[in-house]
Amino acid sequence: MDKNQLGIQLMQDGKWEEAAKIFMEVIERDPKDAVAYINFGNVLSAVGDPERALKFFEKAIQLGGGGAAYYSAGALLYEKEQFDEAKKMFDAAIKAGLQTSDNYFMLGMCLIQLQTARLALPYLQRAVELNPTDAEALFQCGLCLAQEGMLDEAINQLQKCVDIDSEHADAHYNLGVAYAFKENLPQALVHLDKAIEIQPDHILAVNTKAVLTGANSDVN
Template identity: 60%
Template sequence: MDKNQTGIQFMKDGKWEEAAKAFMDAIEEAPADPVAYINFGNVLTAVGDSERALNFYNKAISLDENASAAYYSKGTLYYEQQNFQEAKNMFEIALKKGLASGDSYFMLGMCLVQLGNNRLALPYLQRAAEVLEGDAEASFQYGLCLAREGFIDEAIESLEKAAKFDPKNPDALYNLGVAYGFKEEGEKALELFNRTLEIQPGHLLAIQGKKLIEGQEL
């Protein structure tokens, strides 16, 4: 196992100092290889040293302008800082440079959502849900975006997948209930609000939704 793989395993185990040492060793062994710089930047991002992390990502890009993972990592850092415009730019470059992963599509879609461009976000979130088959969050966010744009039937289909992939996710169940409420299927909506409250009894929106449906049935 090389130094980069060793460092990645340390990161998975939450051993940040050991991971940093492994990546620094990798940099010393191959100073022209951008991979270790990206990995070291990821450690710095994880421990909150954003400024130094950016320096390492930029170093990787200076060594290889096609280092797509460096752009993706910069995008993730910017997203965490709520700098969604810069994050969007980085994820777009990462995709153009060949990092056509489900996570890339998902993060680009989420940036567009945060920027208020739900219609533009839809194809990216759709692709993410397709590539990340079985991922509850991808299906959930795609379903929410569909609902915001008024595609209620399609939203229900995606939210049902999210609820299937993660049956204990109260927000997926609640939003599925809201979608059925829009279709005036009160009984189904009430069932979903009740399931939401079984998982999270203090879910205020589900409580309000339940009261609204029950009031309509009186």
């Protein structure tokens, strides 16, 4: 096992100081090892030092760290709510060859945060194509589809989400809303009830159920 791999194992074990020491040894031995800079940046990010972490990711990018360096920088900028800068990093990661579900998902999430959900949709769809078992990607993709008025497609993605994660209250809530728009009250109530069962203080689900059942009572 080389030292970078050893350091990653120490990170996985939560031994941050030991991991940092290993990565620093690698950097001192080979100042052009981009992977070591990425790994050291990941340690700094994990222990709550994002400013220094970003400097290490930037150094890794300069050294040709490729998609992994851009992705790490993007994830950190996203956490700092610098969504436009994060988007640029995730886009650069894709152009550098990092064609992963996580990268497409994070790029899509940046676009959502920037109030451009329509632009996010193709990236979220690609994330789901690459990892069909990612419940959160399915959920976010379903939301975007619903916002674009594609209810059947949205229901399909949201249903896949709850098939994987049956306790995803927000997915059940949005399924309930989608079925309500399609005037399928029984199915809407099934999912709203499930959302409330999972999360009793889910105000949106509680209020939507009250509106639907009140409206139904008025009709009757």
